[in-house]
Amino acid sequence: MNRRFKIDLIVAARPNYMKIGPLYRVLRDADWCRPRLVDAGQHYDPELSSVFREAFGLPEPHAALGVGSGSHAEQTAGVLLAYEARCRCDPPDWIVVAGDVNATLSCALVGARLGISVAHLEAGLRSGDRRMPEEINRVLTDQLASLLWTPSEDADENLRREGIAPQRIECVGNIMIDAFELMRGRIEADGTRAARGLREGAYAVVTLHRPSNVDDPATLRRLVETLCAVADDLPLVFPVHPRTRQQLTVEKLYTRLVAHHGITLLEPLGYVAFMNLVLGARAVITDSGGVQEETTYLGIPCLTLRDSTERPITLIKGTNRLIDPAGLESAMRELARRDGQGAPPLWDGRTAPRVAASLRRHLVQIAE
Template sequence: MMQRLRIDLIAAARPNFMKIAPLFHALRRESWCSVRLVHTGQHYDKNMSDAFFSDLGLPAPDLHLGVGSGSHAEQTANVMLGYEAACVAERPGLTLVVGDVNATVACALVAAKLHIPVAHLEAGLRSGDRDMPEEINRLVTDTLADILWTPSPDGDANLAAEGVSPKKITRVGNIMIDSYELMRERIEASGERQRLGLERGGYAVVTLHRPSNVDAAGPLGELVRQLIAVAARLPLVFPVHPRTRKNLEAFGLWTTLAQAPGVQLVEPLGYVDFMNLVCDARLIVTDSGGVQEETTYLGIPCLTLRTTTERPITLTEGSNQLIATAELVPAVENILSGNGVHGRRPELWDGHTAARVVADIRRRWNLVAAEAVEAVVP
């Protein structure tokens, strides 16, 4: 009988929790593997992290590295130290990482140096902008990975251009859509929109956290001015990221924004309540990666305040647009006049990505087992 494959599933920062949840539930149903849920604790915030775990039906992690915040070097180093000790104590047969945060590349480095196979879900995404720390993480992780699961054809093309063997690549679709479908009933029943007194289709959701937008007084001040102008036309609800709130307060912008007519500033929300707001919104203003994908799936216009995106399929096929801060008000007016981008759902963005990932792991694991038998049978 083939030995069970021991899989470490890495839960890094909040954006990754949604990606690992469908995989965790799918893998736990399989008899040929066992799963150790590893929470690195990057960007740990009890309210946000615990809410996401609870919303997604995830149990307490088997292992919590408790890394916390810090510089890129501190986070990466501390995750490496903690995860290396965990692997030495109890060696997995596969380390499965998702996304592009510091813990993703840190765990991939540890596993690769210990000769543990590495699988990367959401592989092949590229923005072409190496000023983004996430781009460095994506490049390094994909170089180290033995299995690369891509969400879209551009991911396949990027990896091929970088010389990755086709045998390592399997296109599986977008795991974020699995998370949405997994939680759809709870999302629709959440009631968050009603609690905030918002009318279906009569408001916009705002999410902002990227350093280029929120870490300097000038860009953040201009964003606040633009948001206030938009709110005069369309009510805004803004779940404020801790980093963004800290800077709004530090630059003397919090009160100005909080008191503006049509603006509701709220605490960070769990996945279910946040997606309840997104689903009924007229449009989204964001600098997030995942929100670009979810709005494309839902057909909701999305204005992304960035110059590049590692998810170009949301632009070419979806409902996303990249805009500068100064273009926000006219872009919103364009959508309200009925001229926004609508797009369509990309291929394999269907809620079955986790099943394809599980099938691919089993196929590859069976191949390895068969090769091992051939090596010992005369």
Template sequence: MQRLRIDLIAAARPNFMKVAPLFHALHEQSWCRLRLVHTGQHYDENMSEAFFRDLKLPPPDLHLGVGSGSHAKQTANVMLAYEEACAADRPDLVVVVGDVNSTVACALVSTKLHIPVAHLEAGLRSGDRRMPEEINRLVTDTLADILWTPSPDADEHLAAEGVPPEKITRVGNIMIDSYELMRERIDAAGERRRLGLENRAYAVVTLHRPSNVDAAAPLTALVNQLIRMAVRLPLVFPVHPRTRKNLEAFGLWSKLANAPNLQVIEPLGYVDFMSLVCGAHLTITDSGGIQEETTYLGIPCLTLRTTTERPITITEGTNRLVTAAELLPALDEILAGRWPRGRKPQLWDGHTAARVAADIRRRLLGVPPRVAEATAVPVAANRRTLGNA
């Protein structure tokens, strides 16, 4: 059997978390050889040896060392460095994940070198092209030869954009695999105890999107609402560096930090953060991943955005889009027990990586999936998932 050479591309901590389950599903398989590529797009102090040890990952095989910069500079530098890497050791398949600049950059390089590209988390759309991530998603999905989607809405987006159905396979949500990979560590973490939150109802807050934190008016409104919410329910708020900078610049930091029943803390790594989320009564966020994790865990989620690229967390899950003014009424609904319980979407089960591995073998080596791997949904074979049956 032919041995495929597969590059797994990651740019920062969240990418490595998505890549890790797939690495483990493919590592030491007789039919493939992996190269773990770190583009270095983001410096992350949490990218320590302990982080890789928690994910059971080796150090990256290749570090492109791109560093920070504007969107154009990062994308260009990743393209230059990755093209050189492919010229030196050409892979048979390039797997990109998510929606960062490195994702679209490596997809562009691979396509121009006629190397097949697969996109994990394909088809997500917010409908807001002011978000750089949305542009990256659109371009990557246009270029990709294989599109692995997490949910039926992602299939529908790709169909509406004219992507041939034979390119699409719904495999489920890779971040649920990541959570299950780390679950033992998460359950054992003592973050709730350290913060005095064990056996107490509380909410977790995260904010970092420009629309919420880069201007004084929306950030002030959110701070005022959070302080009012804390009267009803203790809040813990790991503050993103960007958010803290703006809180200080707008004269809001001391007001927030001194509010009763509201703990402002430093950013947390994934294990400690998820240990807080798992014990929370609800979450208040503008993040994408937390919408998915709370739906999986059945925890109410208030998302401070006007759109989401993960609508299944609303239609099937526990997530709702809210404005600052709607936070308190939503809290009343949750405390009264009137919040929708939701359900886990199909294929959000911790086995996405195995389905991806089976789809690679099917597509590139002609090996049919085993029974246990056959729960993936090839869209060409099930066009009803596209809503046009």
């Protein structure tokens, strides 16, 4: 190859930085490509994206689309229009999208429409629940992408079952583990846990942000009462997502949590500080996606407040359990730290180099 290929790496919400960050660090040192961060601006708190950029040593985005919050249709359409305009002026050679946010689908659509190859990092994940907008984003992105990088064998099976050609599928491992291992030293040295006097194994971490949990007043109230009951026995540390804080305030439930002696409410945390809390936790209560994988890797019990997961391998091989609010209190009482079956294959902190090697192979084929 006689030139450096332009690779657009799309970020949009906070988890994207953890997936794209390790890959950017590998590609920036390569002599065959020029990676460009494109920030769709879909995240709720712009300040938090800068926290992740600092944590992973990323530059300011090469392009910021500034779409902001809104309905799924508004975000999807906004990114599509803004990114298509950018690609018409300065097209990349490849587009790399990650995960399942609205911008993932939008940028894949732009690539398909303009004839630009698209690679999907974290492809093949399926919950089977088409009521989740993220599930629609996953399925459609995988149909549009030229290259599908999967984290585990079950994702490969999902794609084959949907008729995806085997030559488009490559199992590369879980890049979220790369992010953790990249930052492990800083995470272990971080003082977030110590500053709050938290003893290892003597508290649980809570994260909540899914609409199914926080948007319905009755569900949210039931969750708050359950968390208060759990905190009577085990202290809870709860970094509150901006969306969740807003709903708690509207429903006059925030003061209920503040008043409980066993619950510590925090502002949203950067990756390093958050994982410092997770490392010392007896358990994690969540409705997030990525933390299901990290707890599986670390052998920390995870109770996921959802009725389905796009990461079923964490249920089969890991420490994850799906739970409903009504069963959370009893599940916490029965909790025992366990190691599961160990990390799935290729969850080894070396996914980013495998992804880069895969991308280079495909670029060589096209160049030849």
